[in-house]
Amino acid sequence: MQLLDRYLAAVARSLPKGQAADITAELRENLLSEIEEKEAGLGRKLTDKELEALLIAFGHPLTVAARYGKTRYLIGPEVYPFWFATLRVVFGIVAAILVVGLVIRIASGDASPDRIAMGLAGIWPSLFTVFGIVTLVFAAMEWGGKGRMKLKWSPRQLPPPRAPGRKPIQIVSEMVAGALVILWWLGLVQFAALVPIPPFVHIHLAHVWAGLFWPILAYWSVEMAINGLELARPGWTRLNAALSAAKNIAGCAILADLLQAGHWIDVNATVSPFALDQMRHGFDRGMQVGITITLLVIAFKAAADVWRLVRGRTGAGGRANGGLSGAPAAG
Amino acid sequence: MSIDGDIYEILRLELRRGSLILAVLGLLRAEHYGYTLRKALAGQGVDIDEGALYPMLRRLDSQGLLTSAWREEDKRNKRFYRLSPEGEVLLGRLEQDWRAMNVALDKILQETP
16 A cells, blocks of 8 residues: 555645645545455455556546645636736737837937847846736735625726727827827937938928927827827727817817928038028928828818717717617618 | 537536535435445436545535544544535525426426427
């Protein structure tokens, strides 16, 4: 019975100390009863190989011992979906921050291929660290009993059945772009390396932009806030449409004001006066076209937002009033 | 996963899980120790893995549904289990639920579409 003793000792090692002796004594009796019955059927003692097979069939010592303990898991089935959802959001934020940092470094010309490679390699330790922290927090909730807490929620907080057109990745991408624009507008980063201009040409924004510094900063900040709101509360479509409409109407006003200036870029270059004049005209012409197109696009967006608001008020379309209008018509 | 193999096995286990406790409590109206209980269950057509049965006995005992005592039999000490008075009351209630469920299921399964 040396094998049986070794087996039970292995089981005992993984049992709670206070119960180990009692449980293994009971297991021994049950196993001995089974062994005796088999031996009675065979009319002889079990060989070591037969005993080994019987113990293997009974289960690995760790598995057998685990069945006597409480269910052990780091994150249980009730907490798991919240852990996973949080992880996805936090991963998205961390990845966005790292990408913004990398883009700034590349754009400012402060990045050799080696440094970019190091930056990319650094993403993994960051993600693993975040994974560990989020998992520890939720494991603490699980073990602290918060996993069984009933979360307060209401169907009103849920997004409409037809989700808004934009996916989270699109919203996050816009937020990343918005953050870069704000940092550039505040003069915190430079994108000189990205502008394909010969070194003897120097361009600067004309004076008109300085007069619109705060409106433009406010516009992009509100844009960021609206995107953040859409990400956090996708179901608040009416508030989102209202804020978006207000922002786009303000954007139209800023652009209309800007368009009246007639001169947007100061250009200096060590070229002939004629060439310099042509260059200045070219830059301003390009800006005029760009500002006009942007104005039209934003005006169209503002109209679309107002339409969303009006449609929501009248209950048309099913999305704003939560109707399941996606169901196929009968007949 | 095949419907004949894995899926069937998973669903069969789910179907049996709840009813095994009922079978164990029912048989423990008479006193048994672990191994003889398993044999008695098998004799009634209810095969149960010993790795599941023995911890289940401990759990039911700690919940107060069983009483247990070490006693010598055939020159060896064995832990015998029996339904406690609380366990008998609970078994009666579970039995009622089981019968009601059986009647409902029979009706559903026998109904022609």
